[in-house]
Amino acid sequence: MDPMMEMFVFETNQNLEQLEQILIQSEKNGVFSAEEINDIFRIMHTIKGSAAMMVVNEVAALAHAMEDIFFYLRENKPKQVDCSSLVDIILNAADFIKKEINKLDAGEKADGIANQLIALTKKALADLKKANEGEKTENAAEKGTPPVTESVEKVAEKPLAASEKIDMEETINVFQANLLYQDDCEMENIRAYTALNNLKDYIGEEYHYPENILEDDQSVAVIRQQGFNICFTTSMDYAAVSELLNKTIFLKELRLQQLPDVKEWSYWPKETASVPVVEKQLTDAVPEAKNAKKAEVKESNHQSMISVNVGKLDVLMDLVGELVIAEAMVTQNPDIQGLELENFNKAARQLKKISGELQDGVMAIRMVPLTGTFQKMNRIVRDMSQKLNKRVELHLVGEETEVDKNVIEHISDPLMHLIRNSIDHGIELPEERKKAGKSAAGNIILEAKNAGSEVVINIIDDGKGFNREKILQKARENHLIYKNEAELTDREIYSFVFAPGFSTNDKVTEFSGRGVGMDVVMKNINAVGGNILASSETGKGCVITLKIPLTLAIITGMNIKVGKARYTIPIVSIRESFKPLAGDIIVDPDGNEMVMVRGQCHPLIRLYDLYHIDTKVKTVTEGIMVMVKTEKMTIGLFADELIGQQQIVVKPIPAFIKHISATRGITGCTLLGDGNISLILDPVGIVNRI
């Protein structure tokens, strides 16, 4: 995709996100504040301008129609505004634009037709005008509503509308000039400014483009490419003006045109006119989107925010990973083992400190607050509660919690699913809620908090909760129950909802009940090394807890040795390790081994057995037992010895190995300090094998 398009897609998506937030906020308040109107207007204007530039005409036309509404709201301040229906229309339109943008992003053509939406939007404007006509006729007539029929050309007019009153004296000639400078003259903006200054004494009103010749850094490029455009009124005739302008130094080409009337200015060339609006706003858009709060904040943050391609961060991350390994290779080099090197050790410590800080720094860059992901849920809650006639309030807690960019991408969809489920299955209709003695509006709390190297996200609703019996029955039908029903704990029962094809909803709705979903949620969360827990109290609601690692790239691991092979176990899943005594090991009649820890029995897995590794250490008392905890159970892994704890950079298993075998229980590999490779064990995968 060409960079302009990429920029367009990125900016428009950000603008749309911001738009949604504003709309939902104003719908809640039941009124559009002046600031909100301005913001929406600006967003629409930006989208319109950039869409027109990228020749996405349907989007531009739709954005234009929406802009008109807010122009009307801004200028006429009508009293009767049906906020909610207006929000509906705008959100639908925003969805259309989003769809088109996604098409563009996927490299397809934006071929959607927005006629219907445009008609709807225009009708809304007409209705709005009608409703407010009575009280506002005079006002409206005075100011004049913006022309609705005109489409993209209106952008061209904009700057002019802002220019001062034309003073109509004597005979006035109107000129439009385009000054093109020589290719190598440099500092075009200063030259343009000089030319304008020279003219000043002779002319009346003038308008020029680029507008901010000296302040705007981009003006140089614009002038270089398109020339410097001036429109002005003067009492001089064509020859005099031409002579005056031709004096301009470094002038390559002058295109001077006399226009019959000031109004002809609207024939300002379209492409040049649409550019200023777009470019100016494009540069503004990033920080604005990030701090959709106060104008002052935007200003101060203008320079301190940059957007960086994630690919570049990934490269940086990889490099830092290599550096960490290389550092270990140097400081733990076998050649210097056992030597007394005071100065070397001092320097090595310094290096370690710096590389550690560098690593933290790079990780911090990749950390993104959950705010965006969380706020997206507002829209889902709104749409669904409307469609299902439920009243739901979403409370966001701890949305500023930061997680790795990669992780965020993986949890957005699952969260959406879970919220949908909560509304659809959890929250009852208002009447039912009243009967049950609850408030008419259901509450969903979406909460995030840090817990060590994990982020815990809770989705808490006060709906009717899981139906234990129904789940059990469904589980029976789907043959999911593998042990005595009476022995099932609540947690085990609730975990059935994450099984594929499981749905207790009797009827399939637009949102859920098809039984796809929860297992996908589970899969997505597992893919990032996370976990899901569900707990519930019938009639009171349920809590779904996601536990997600902060980052995927660097983890702390415990290196262990089995025969010649090295393995790494993520430290988060290790509970303890100890030298077992012969009496700790119990063998059941089937030959399955178990290890007894403080009166609890846990399955024992000998790694050399599991992976067919040749080792001398086969007696339990000679090796080491590492107790590894997963959600399902705790298991004992038997290894030869512990090597030590290390920060490891997770590298994926080579594609070829994945292709050729379905090794389970190994999630990746990493380089050890001595350059050897260690395989990272995945406790969940190992548990699933037994």
Add this chain to the structure above:
Amino acid sequence: MMAEEMLELDEDTQKDKYLTFFIKGEVYGIDIRLVTEIIGIQPVTEVPEVPEYVKGIINLRGRIIPVMDMRLRFKKDFLAYTDRTCVIVIEACNMSLGLIVDGVAEVLTIPEAEIVPPPELKAAQNKYIRGIGKTGSAVTLLLDCEKLLNEKDESVLLNL
């Protein structure tokens, strides 16, 4: 413009060139465009639950690359690795793979006209031979790397 031409030229100079190597006395060749480098044998980390001929993974300056013993792949007896043992690192189908061979011979130019298709034998190993190249009196078995990378060895998988 220049770069493109250079690239084309570069591609051209590599066309019809084959890196030849030995496996148990036999001379094999692979398209030189797939070869990224040739290295001596490295310490190999074993990976569990892979076919026997996949010896494991090696650390090539921070990149982790699986290696395959070509002798075992072609069901010949294993030969202990020596100083002459080489790993040819190839890249195809977006995968990297190191081929452990007895030794590397030379780079040969074999024009397309000198390559004949392999005889239609039932012997399974012919699957990986794209053609037989003739250079003077000698013949070179040309490997089909894509097949080598993509085809799963069912017999081994079934054993697992």
